Amino acid sequence: MSEYVRNAWYMAAWAEEVPQGGFLARKLLDKPWLIWREGDGRWVMVADRCPHRFVPLSMGRFADGRITCGYHGLTFDGSGACIHNPFGNPLPATARLGICPVVEAHGGLWFWPGDPAMADPALVPDFSFIDAGPPVGRSRYVMEVNYELIADNLLDLSHAEFLHVESFGTNGSLFSHGNQTVETDATGAIWNKWDTAGAPPPGWSMPLVGEGQTVDQSLHMRWHAPANLALFIRMARAGTGGQDLIIPPIANPHILTPETQGSTHYFFTHEPGPEAEALARRVFLEEDEPMISAQAAAMGETDFWDMRPLVLASDAGAIRARRRLMQMRRAETGGK
Structure with a gap:
């Protein structure tokens, strides 16, 4: 498996996941961490491993x-420093915990596992749309696969024609009337854009559209390294230049953070209520x-590129994202 990109922001949790007055324990990028909020409102993230006997x-x-520590009583604060040794004797400099810069943005807690001097909060990807619209539920689950495979899946929306026929299908319009473009914007984000014309997705024909009517639909997926994605959907009556919207524009975060090389935290939002969450999970x-x-x-255990994958035109966004990660890894390792 490829080494993780370190100099980038990853999402650790929704802020609401951290219990008030307590901590959240979570494995991120193969390491266990603790996250809590200090009395002054600052967030901290420290290694969940005592340097004494590693519990x-x-x-x-x-x-x-x-x-x-529940084993021998060493006590640590949010800076990682050991502030109490019940045995009284002086401790070496190694008596401290690893820490990560962490900031709150868009309802999430973001951490920077690389060089702390490079951890600019302005580089957190823009997910401000989460709080700009109506209230949403925030959820997470762990998918037992590598995060790059999930990003590949999200960056190739053509799979919806086959895998999500009932839940998210586009009635074949991606192939019959679809136009795909892949762009990079000023922030470095990669956009995989599908614009289609045709029959509305299942369940939308009546009463919003009308029997036999067609729609223009845009499905635009945005990717920020390492794997922070957002899907933007617009659906309008055909022939209106995308202006006569059938439903309000939709924006969904699909934020991926490796738990391990073989498992991924998948952060998403949904309309409030258990039914909407159940549909997303389905x-x-x-x-x-x-x-x-x-x-x-x-x-x-074979590397993606060593598998010599057949590359289709619809893979353009995913391939560009994989190449960007390769460039970032080489930059961090000095080209090794």
Whole structure:
């Protein structure tokens, strides 16, 4: 598996996942971490491993921004420093925890696992649309596959014609009347854009559109490295230049953060209520995940490029994103 890109923002959690007055324990990029909010409102992220005998600090006691190891009582604060040694003797400089810069933005907590001096909050991808519209539910699940395979899937929306026929199908319009473009914007984001014309997706024919009517639909997926994606959907009556919208524009985050090389935290939003969350989980867990899991099993430990994949025109966005990650890895490792 490829090494992680380090000098980039990843999402660790929705801020609401962290219990008030407590901490959240989560594995991110193969390492266990603790996240909590200090009394002054700052967020901190420290390694969930005592440097003494390496047990998880999450098994210990937490109070007032201090975590005490449940094994031998060493206590650490949010800076990673050991502030109490019950045995009294001086401790070496190694008696501290690893830390990561973490900031709150768009309802999420974002961490920078690379050079802290490069952790500019202005580089957090723009997901401001999450709070700009009506209230949404925020959810997460763990998909048991590598994050790049999930990003490939999201950057190739043509799979919806086959895998999401009932839930998200486009009635063949991607192939019969679809136009695909791949662009890079000023922020470095890669856009994979499908613009189509044809019959509306299943369930939309009546009463919003009218029997036999056609629609113009845009499906635009935005990718920020390493794997922070957003899908923007517009649907308008055909022939109106995209102005006579049938429904308000839709924007959905699809934010991926590796848990391990073989599992991924998938952060998403949905309309409030359990039914909407269940529909989203159906699409991701019952339709997408089995197929991507089968793909991962077929690849085994072989690198994606070593598999010599057949590349189709619809893969343009995913291939460009993979190449961007390769460039970023080479920059961080000095070309190795």
